Amino acid sequence: MKSLRDLKPGKKGKVAYITGCEDIKQKLYDLGIIPGETVEVLQDAPFGGPIKIKVHDYCLALRKKEASCIMVEEER
Amino acid sequence: MKDIVVALVGNPNVGKSALLNAISGAEVKVGNWPGVTVEKLEATFIYKNYKIHFVDLPGVYSLRNQTAEEKVTIDFLLKEKPDIILNVVDSTNLKRNLYLTVQLLELELPMVIALNIWDEAVEKGIVVDYEKMSKLLCVPVIPTSAKDKTGLNELLDKLIDVYENKKFVQCEHFETQIEEYLKKVINLVSEYQPILLDLFPKRYLAVSLLEGTLNEPITSSLEEKLKQIREEIKSLYKKDIKTVIVEERYGVVLSIYHQTVKKQREDVVDSSITLDKIFLHKYLGIPIFLLLVWIVFEITFKISSPYVEWLDKVLGVVSSWTLSLLDMANTPDMLKSFVAEGVLGGVGFVLVFVPVLFTLYIMIAILEGSGYISRAAFLMDRFFSSVGLSGKSFIPLLLGFGCNVPAVYATKTIENEREKILTTLMIPFMSCGARLTVFAFFVSVFFTSNKGLVIFSLYLIGIGVAVLVAVLLNKFYFKTKSQFFIMELPPYRLPTFKYVINTAWVRVKAFIVEAGTFIFAMSVLVWFLTNIPYGAKKDETILANVSKKVAVIFQPLGFGTWEATASLFSGFVAKEVVLSTMGNIYVGEKIQEEKKETSFTEGIKEIATGFIDANINLVKNFVSIFGFVKKEEEEFDKSLADAIRSAFNPASAYSFLVFLLLYTPCLATVFAIKQELNSYKWMFLSIAINFTAAWIVSFIVYNVVKDFL
Numbered sequence: 186m187k188s189l190r191d192l193k194p195g196k197k198g199k200v201a202y203i204t205g206c207e208d209i210k211q212k213l214y215d216l217g218i219i220p221g222e223t224v225e226v227l228q229d230a231p232f233g234g235p236i237k238i239k240v241h242d243y244c245l246a247l248r249k250k251e252a253s254c255i256m257v258e259e260e261r
Numbered sequence: 262m263k264d265i266v267v268a269l270v271g272n273p274n275v276g277k278s279a280l281l282n283a284i285s286g287a288e289v290k291v292g293n294w295p296g297v298t299v300e301k302l303e304a305t306f307i308y309k310n311y312k313i314h315f316v317d318l319p320g321v322y323s324l325r326n327q328t329a330e331e332k333v334t335i336d337f338l339l340k341e342k343p344d345i346i347l348n349v350v351d352s353t354n355l356k357r358n359l360y361l362t363v364q365l366l367e368l369e370l371p372m373v374i375a376l377n378i379w380d381e382a383v384e385k386g387i388v389v390d391y392e393k394m395s396k397l398l399c400v401p402v403i404p405t406s407a408k409d410k411t412g413l414n415e416l417l418d419k420l421i422d423v424y425e426n427k428k429f430v431q432c433e434h435f436e437t438q439i440e441e442y443l444k445k446v447i448n449l450v451s452e453y454q455p456i457l458l459d460l461f462p463k464r465y466l467a468v469s470l471l472e473g474t475l476n477e478p479i480t481s482s483l484e485e486k487l488k489q490i491r492e493e494i495k496s497l498y499k500k501d502i503k504t505v506i507v508e509e510r511y512g513v514v515l516s517i518y519h520q521t522v523k524k525q526r527e528d529v530v531d532s533s534i535t536l537d538k539i540f541l542h543k544y545l546g547i548p549i550f551l552l553l554v555w556i557v558f559e560i561t562f563k564i565s566s567p568y569v570e571w572l573d574k575v576l577g578v579v580s581s582w583t584l585s586l587l588d589m590a591n592t593p594d595m596l597k598s599f600v601a602e603g604v605l606g607g608v609g610f611v612l613v614f615v616p617v618l619f620t621l622y623i624m625i626a627i628l629e630g631s632g633y634i635s636r637a638a639f640l641m642d643r644f645f646s647s648v649g650l651s652g653k654s655f656i657p658l659l660l661g662f663g664c665n666v667p668a669v670y671a672t673k674t675i676e677n678e679r680e681k682i683l684t685t686l687m688i689p690f691m692s693c694g695a696r697l698t699v700f701a702f703f704v705s706v707f708f709t710s711n712k713g714l715v716i717f718s719l720y721l722i723g724i725g726v727a728v729l730v731a732v733l734l735n736k737f738y739f740k741t742k743s744q745f746f747i748m749e750l751p752p753y754r755l756p757t758f759k760y761v762i763n764t765a766w767v768r769v770k771a772f773i774v775e776a777g778t779f780i781f782a783m784s785v786l787v788w789f790l791t792n793i794p795y796g797a798k799k800d801e802t803i804l805a806n807v808s809k810k811v812a813v814i815f816q817p818l819g820f821g822t823w824e825a826t827a828s829l830f831s832g833f834v835a836k837e838v839v840l841s842t843m844g845n846i847y848v849g850e851k852i853q854e855e856k857k858e859t860s861f862t863e864g865i866k867e868i869a870t871g872f873i874d875a876n877i878n879l880v881k882n883f884v885s886i887f888g889f890v891k892k893e894e895e896e897f898d899k900s901l902a903d904a905i906r907s908a909f910n911p912a913s914a915y916s917f918l919v920f921l922l923l924y925t926p927c928l929a930t931v932f933a934i935k936q937e938l939n940s941y942k943w944m945f946l947s948i949a950i951n952f953t954a955a956w957i958v959s960f961i962v963y964n965v966v967k968d969f970l
Binding site for chain 2: 206208209211212213214215216217219220227228229230231232233234235237239241242243244245246247248250251
């Protein structure tokens with residue numbers, strides 16, 4: 186189990202739970218980041234900027250801070 | 262003829278406004294939702310003896326009532342009760358889109374679903390059994406494409422059909438246990454607070470009561486009972502109620518998705534993902550972005566400038582015609598001056614912005630429609646998050662260096678209200694082209710040996726103050742502790758030509774009507790201030806008298822004279838007129854443009870050749886964007902230079918320039934702020950912030966530099 190933040194670009198993970206970010210938990214849910222869903226990290230921005238992930242059939246950008254709230258089971 | 266009100270609801274980036282444009286073309290009107298900065302699009306369209314009134318609600322991902330967009334949407338749907346909800350969904354991204362659909366069904370309003378962007382789905386080999394989807398969701402589903410204009414008539418027919426046979430079938434699609442709880446909640450409401458049943462649709466009421474998100478006071482006895490149910494669900498499902506509901510909704514969505522959507526092939530190469538590998542590249546992304554932004558900047562200002570000059574010429578001709586007509590009618594001088602300078606001058610002030618705004622709006626429509634604007638935000642986020650902004654602020658702020666007015670309108674692309682307000686308040690500190698002309702003049706008088714350095718220092722001061730203002734406002738006004746940034750990166754799409762032109766035109770029209778009246782009225786007022794009593798000496802007009810009284814507040818800044826004050830006053834109207842006002846005041850004679858009589862045919866000829874010239878210059882400018890630009894040295898009025906040299910010393914001149922840089926740039930910007938933020942409060946605050954910042958910084962600068970210069 187690791188946070189989405191620690192997932193390298195190109196790696197996929199299955200969302201286990203969301204922790205710490207109570208204020209954005211709901212927002213993440215609305216966007217389809219729910220336990221059991223697979224997310225893939227596609228790219229990261231320069232200078233420690235946001236990361237780009239794929240969930241369902243679309244792409245989302247979120248900051249490292251938010252990514253660290255999403256706990257995932259890395260797929261190998 | 263029957264009236265039908267149709268509300269367009271859907272996720273952001275699903276082509277709602279493109280669909281509206283495709284259906285109704287130039288009939289679209291743009292405005293603002295009351296009290297918020299969210300843009301409102303409306304269009305009325307007559308079809309088969311029905312007057313269909315479309316209202317485009319802001320793009321939302323859910324109906325949770327948290328963001329400004331969600332509040333507007335849910336308020337409109339619950340209070341205005343449109344006849345039909347037109348749920349626009351992106352056929353290539355159904356899982357997330359249908360999540361909102363499932364929530365919309367809870368509102369118990371007749372609904373039609375448009376499976377938009379159908380063309381792209383077909384291209385990608387996505388097959389949707391929309392007839393089955395229609396049965397599963399209990400609402401009609403029509404595939405549409407705004408790009409190919411397919412399905413539009415079917416959609417309109419279906420809207421009329423649904424309107425005529427107002428039927429609404431509520432799908433009870435959650436698992437039985439949850440449906441039982443929802444019924445229980447409704448029973449409790451009718452027992453403890455039956456009034457709620459009149460205010461809200463049942464299912465929506467039950468779900469939001471359980472979630473605790475209803476925007477309405479609840480009696481304590483009802484709340485008590487609800488708490489019990491929540492506890493029960495929690496112990497049963499081992500999760501809190503909000504999670505249970507979300508999972509239920511996604512359960513419905515996924516089951517419908519799997520029953521109706523087949524992917525014929527799994528695309529190995531997704532063009533958007535490939536493009537992002539270039540545009541969001543770790544090292545190349547930012548240089549590419551800066552290059553694109555530079556092109557946008559150049560096009561916005563260079564492409565429009567020949568037409569600005571042309572409009573200027575047209576107004577010159579029109580005003581000479583008007584004057585000849587007034588001469589024939591033996592009109593008194595005062596009225597002539599009023600018409601020529603007050604009225605026509607006012608019209609001119611508005612019109613000069615039209616070409617630049619039109620090009621800007623085209624640029625924005627392309628940036629937004631193509632999906633690139635989100636990439637810009639992604640790339641610049643790191644640099645702006647520390648000031649409490651996101652990357653989307655970059656483009657508006659940069660445009661500010663050209664002209665603040667289009668820059669303020671460019672904040673349209675920022676959804677977050679706080680970020681939008683902050684960016685808008687920062688823009689006036691970006692030194693625009695009009696200010697540069699004044700700087701250049703002063704610098705050529707006082708700082709000949711290091712012109713560039715002085716002007717550069719002014720730009721830096723502007724940026725520094727803008728950042729400081731943003732930091733202070735964030736800390737003391739918005740009191741933001743943590744912000745989050747979760748943004749969709751929509752697929753790259755080529756916006757249609759019609760969509761781009763229509764959107765730009767609709768927005769320019771709104772500017773002409775609203776800003777036009779305001780700026781025009783102000784220009785008339787300014788004429789009165791500067792010309793009354795008519796024929797009085799230059800130091801006896803109302804403006805001069807007011808300036809004499811106000812001048813004292815500029816004493817500590819080094820330029821406490823009425824002449825300087827009056828010049829600043831004219832700079833409040835527009836920085837373009839500062840030098841000519843100074844000419845009037847300091848040199849005394851009016852810098853008259855050569856007066857010539859223009860006959861009607863001559864005038865027409867001049868307008869026509871001017872237009873051809875403008876088009877030639879357009880091509881020239883377009884070439885010069887990508888080539889070398891030869892800057893013409895501007896020539897300055899010698900007598901004004903002498904007058905300025907004796908009225909200021911280097912320190913007070915620099916202080917004057919700092920003030921000129923930082924206080925309110927012009928009336929058009931003031932109005933743009935009002936229009937874009939939809940609030941007089943922010944308009945006045947912006948003026949106050951700029952004036953205070955200007956005074957304080959000039960004071961400091963003057964006292965620091967007066968011993969050196």
